[in-house]
Amino acid sequence: MRRGRGRGRGRKRAVMQQEVASRLSRLIEPAVLYLLGTGQASHGYDMLSEVNKMGLTDAEVDPGAIYRVLRALEEEGAVVSDWDTSGGGPARRNYELTDIGRARLASWVEVIERRAEAMLEFVERARELFEAEIHE
């Protein structure tokens, strides 16, 4: 046999550029990009509370996850950072969105919209199933 399904199917492994679609799970990345875009948060620690307020990421987000996402985004050139030693407290790493980051957010928006619509359609169909079961 040959595998039954997707022989070529294109999706090689999401190496290098990492397609956004492959990271839907917790949606931390788009949330972070959005917060940087609006200026609601510019460093990791602030995002912690803001991301949790957004609701996009369902449960409470781990601080470690935020910092790792920011690092990964910087490696890809989606954000740039510099240390901010002004103000009291420990130094904070200030992040800013680049054009790459804005483009990335835009493609996230498309992906999330499609997925959300598919999910709502699923919810509808599943509810129909429940009703059919009751009336039988």
Place this chain on the structure above:
Amino acid sequence: MRRGRGRGRGRKRAVMQQEVASRLSRLIEPAVLYLLGTGQASHGYDMLSEVNKMGLTDAEVDPGAIYRVLRALEEEGAVVSDWDTSGGGPARRNYELTDIGRARLASWVEVIERRAEAMLEFVERARELFEAEIHE
């Protein structure tokens, strides 16, 4: 230090009963439960094509993933199976939804709906951000 954020925060780890929310990832499980509920598919191989048609799972689903999900569901009592040797070809394992499985699908529906709404809200807000950027 103490952890900074969520000390108590309840979410112990999703042991034992596995809360549905923690498995949002590819949404294979709810898709499978739904297909069993409607009778559109009763064994793994059929689900492969049906699941992919549904769109819930974004990309094409791996057969291995389907079989593993079915196994896990059976361990939890959400489905029961028996071998079907009638008909030509290799034996197929026929699955049926239990009450536990129906309840599980119902709780998936709630989780997915909430998530999908949060996602659409995010999409809206992000689009507003883009428009604000254009007009400045």
Place this chain on the structure above:
DNA sequence: CTCTATATGTGCAACACACATATAGATACA
């Protein structure tokens, strides 16, 4: 007897994530 389609399954590596922990500056207060 081989080829193909159907069907189920496993081993492995890569990865995302939750949880825990480490480090350290700043501030309050006893």
Place this chain on the structure above:
DNA sequence: TGTATCTATATGTGTGTTGCACATATAGAG
């Protein structure tokens, strides 16, 4: 001066899910 707390960033690790490749088995077509 000591110590507790808050702010802030970061790493280490175990677990679960996934993609991919591979293994296996039955049956029908030629």
